[in-house]
Amino acid sequence: xxxxxxTLIEQYLAGELGGEALVDFQRRLKEEEVLAAELSLYQxxxxxxxxxxxxxxxxxxxxxxxxxxxxxxxxRRLRPLYMLSAIAxxxxxxxxxxxxxxxxxxxxxxxxxxWQQTADFTYQGAERSTTLPPAESQALQDAYAKFSEKDYxxxxxxxxxxxxxxxxSALLSGACHYYLEDYAKAQAAFQQILDTPDFSSKDEARWxxxxxxxxxxxxxxxKGLLEEIVAKQSWNHVPAKELLDKLK
Numbered sequence: 292x293x294x295x296x297x298t299l300i301e302q303y304l305a306g307e308l309g310g311e312a313l314v315d316f317q318r319r320l321k322e323e324e325v326l327a328a329e330l331s332l333y334q335x336x337x338x339x340x341x342x343x344x345x346x347x348x349x350x351x352x353x354x355x356x357x358x359x360x361x362x363x364x365x366x367r368r369l370r371p372l373y374m375l376s377a378i379a380x381x382x383x384x385x386x387x388x389x390x391x392x393x394x395x396x397x398x399x400x401x402x403x404x405x406w407q408q409t410a411d412f413t414y415q416g417a418e419r420s421t422t423l424p425p426a427e428s429q430a431l432q433d434a435y436a437k438f439s440e441k442d443y444x445x446x447x448x449x450x451x452x453x454x455x456x457x458x459x460s461a462l463l464s465g466a467c468h469y470y471l472e473d474y475a476k477a478q479a480a481f482q483q484i485l486d487t488p489d490f491s492s493k494d495e496a497r498w499x500x501x502x503x504x505x506x507x508x509x510x511x512x513x514k515g516l517l518e519e520i521v522a523k524q525s526w527n528h529v530p531a532k533e534l535l536d537k538l539k
């Protein structure tokens with residue numbers, strides 16, 4: 292699920308979609324299984340959290356009053372503070388509910404969830420090649436700038452002007468293709484990093500490739516990559532283990 296669709300779901304649930312945007316979204320819900328599943332997941336989380344907060348806060352407040360037998364005046368003073376604390380505690384359980392629901396979520400939605408948690412593509416954080424000529428180095432920086440603006444198509448177009456791919460340009464190219472939902476090309480870009488001996492960023496490429504394979508519903512290939520990440524205790528081995536558990 293890309294960021295645009297996530298925003299559309301949030302706007303739909305908030306009643307902020309209207310006109311042609313609403314009609315188009317409702318049409319897509321009928322035609323796109325993944326989008327419909329994501330909407331159902333959001334609705335389920337909202338419903339369970341609301342019910343949980345209501346019942347638990349009522350029960351806890353009654354217990355609190357019974358155990359402390361507070362005078363009415365003091366009760367009125369303490370109630371806002373107690374309620375705020377209880378609401379905060381209930382909110383923390385949202386993540387637990389979310390992950391429990393994800394256990395029955397289609398692989399492509401799992402991929403998007405983990406991608407959003409771990410995606411890190413910044414020019415400042417990249418291991419930039421010191422061998423690139425100045426013009427190509429500038430092109431790489433320009434591509435990162437477009438990527439940060441979520442202009443993935445132009446970011447990739449700029450990367451295509453670099454004659455000799457590097458590990459970082461291939462990684463960013465794969466990310467561009469992922470966001471553009473061209474998963475076959477994203478797979479090729481990440482695989483290129485793994486297949487090129489002198490390329491770095493292999494741990495990152497392995498993780499992103501696993502998620503890309505899940506987007507293509509190739510769980511077998513994804514599991515193999517995730518198991519390798521866990522065995523090597525490499526980058527993102529903790530979420531890799533979590534994801535493996537959800538795919539069993």
